[in-house]
Amino acid sequence: MASSSTAQDVSRCDLCKTAIAQSYCDFCHVNICKPCIGEHISDDYKKHIIVPILQRKSTLIYPECVIHNNKACKHRCTECDIFVCSFCTASKQHRGHEFLQLEELFNTKKHNIQNDADELESQIMPAYEDIAIDLEKQIASLDDQYKKLTTEMSKQREEIHREIDIVINQMEKEIDEIKVKHQSILHKHLDEIKQLQASTQQSLLSLREMEESNEISSTIQYSSKNEKFGMIPPKLKIIMPKFIPKQIQRERLRDVFGEVTSLSTKMEDKEYTSKKPNTSVRELLDEPKVLNRIKAGQKKLRRVACLNEDQIWTSGETADIKCFNIQGVLQNTIKTKSGYLPYDIDVDRDGALLYCDGVIKTVYKVKNDQTEEIIKLQGWTPVNLCVTSSSDLLVTMFSDDNTQSKVVRYSGSSVKQTIQFDDEGQPLYSRRTIWIKYITENRNLDICVSDYGAGAVVVVNQAGKLRFRYTGHTSPSKNQPFKPRSITTDSQSRILTADCNNHCIYILEENGQFLRYIDNCDLKSPMCLYIDNNEYLFVCEDERSTMKQIKYVK
Template structure:
């Protein structure tokens, strides 16, 4: 089209006649419009989807799954330097507290012990018998038991208020308050948990509950056969943790020491079957363990201490140290045994080499 317009312009400006004569019009040609384009949009026709075939092509998706794996601190191994039992244990010292009705004793360190008795006062003495400190319970009622954390904080149970208190830097804090149950004896474990023995309001059930702070971590009450592990009543049930993480409980009313493993499975029961046991019924009350994993328990009516190995086999009966109705027990890191009785004193005994 543009070329044809240039040709016409040239003819108009030219004086020659022949181009004009020979010119042939192209109007007819240029009057034809370009063809109209019809665009058809693409169309998708779906077919039925076979789900099984699709899964086989692209695989499967599984939802997020989580599981809880119990983590247990490795058990402390018994001291590699074996400390054999003495044939004749000896009294190293007698700490005269001046107070009757001693119930519990716990080692704060190798130089100091805490004691509790039939009053609201909890007292700390050094091993020479000098009073270091006195704490009074908030309720004014005697504590049922005492224990000490590794940082020196003292805990005590108060059955009258169904409460466990923690005392640190002269500040008393309520850490556990129960409903329907009453706390009695206590034990601080190697991992820093607190074991609490307790009985139900109707005096028909007893159990052990493990706490981390104020949070329940574990409850131990029944054996694999569904029967109670402990007698259901308000009688004392002193408790301790062994170096292999077994939980050892002296069940006074049942006349037995009940030992379960870390998971709460029954390991054995000891009912005082030994040639050294005297004629009175076996009623264990205080209980502790030493660096060798040995279990020591006070036999209240027979005025002696039974010593078992870690598997519950009888080893010895300590009955030569002028004990009178022994109750609370504890062992320091040197395996010295502290025994409190009803004669206002705590005896420090050497029973192993």
């Protein structure tokens, strides 16, 4: 409170420039002393909003209605996705539509902005700083390390005297070249880190400015970049060359003297998990509600994947993978290489599309209309996939003889991990008999698989160790066998899985405890689920060509 009073004491009137300002105009954003208030509001007293200076920027500035003059828009129509005034809400155009209060949206975005700024400042930027310091230390120690290397070589040179001098000079030249390359790699990586630091700093400054802003339109349009910035690059660790001495034989002097190993570069992954304060917990709505119904132009929708409402990828029982926006306008169409339906689709953080072309045992990546083959299997068929928080790819697959199923983690086209058996050597997943095995990575890095054939959700940790199996929840209204189809997770590490037999969606907490159903949104055999960056749930249903956007969290 003392600091606020001090700030008021030093604030001068923006009109007369001399008197201390006791008030503030929330419309014009100027400090005003009491004598100047009358002059300031004389042009149009209705539009000016005079508040005590300690309450400056406390009045929300609503956008004006484009249809009704001098009316402020205080709601957003969820059906039309536009701001509306009180006259608009009562009009025939919006009859029966659902409206959201802009003040609530504004406050939610403000809260997210503050959390993002705090996260950038307290977690992400220090991580970049740590990498930069480590690189600078490596650069600073290069001379000492390479001096030690040449000293070891000199000791060997003393033993074979003048005959080896020519070879020594040649190999020292090689070391100098390696050192230059070493420095170049470190400087290049340091420059990249410095650029990322600058970007996060600029983002933080922008967020701080937005925290002070009371402009609704720009604030609501804010989209967080923290997930992108939160992808902390791995630390660069370069293995120093080694000098390996050999027994002296004059006829093979070069080979006998030894060799300098080549420069080896190793990237150490730095795990980063976004740590949101408790105040950002998204609680479940008492009554989930359908916000939109999107016509996807597919007779039988089977898959959906999206990052936001501008690009929603869908697929059905044809070779077409179609991209729509939230209004249902077709943006793009991709055809599978085989000409058959894709077994599964997903999108990465850059918005690139990935799909399983199971008929030809291949996983493709499509970006800017360019298709790239990233995984080609033999003896196994890829079925379902998901992109992880570290940009790895998790793929479920079954063997050609239909006797085995497994999960494989890929980095690019390289296998990093295979998950198939528990600690007792028993299969974690059912065989191909009914081969649907949707997969997703939870926020706690658990790997969750909906095993339709086993009637279970199988969850293992990051290392592939079994954590639990969930086999359903007893309920008089859900009397059909539990057969999970699609599976997804949200920002609170809750697990959502579709049960088409019981026409509902199960919500579990991260340790497998049942929380509740979603069964009120006219669901009919839900087949596929996907949660976008705004925490909206997209649902595809069997035999329906319309996809639903559902709000299920507060």
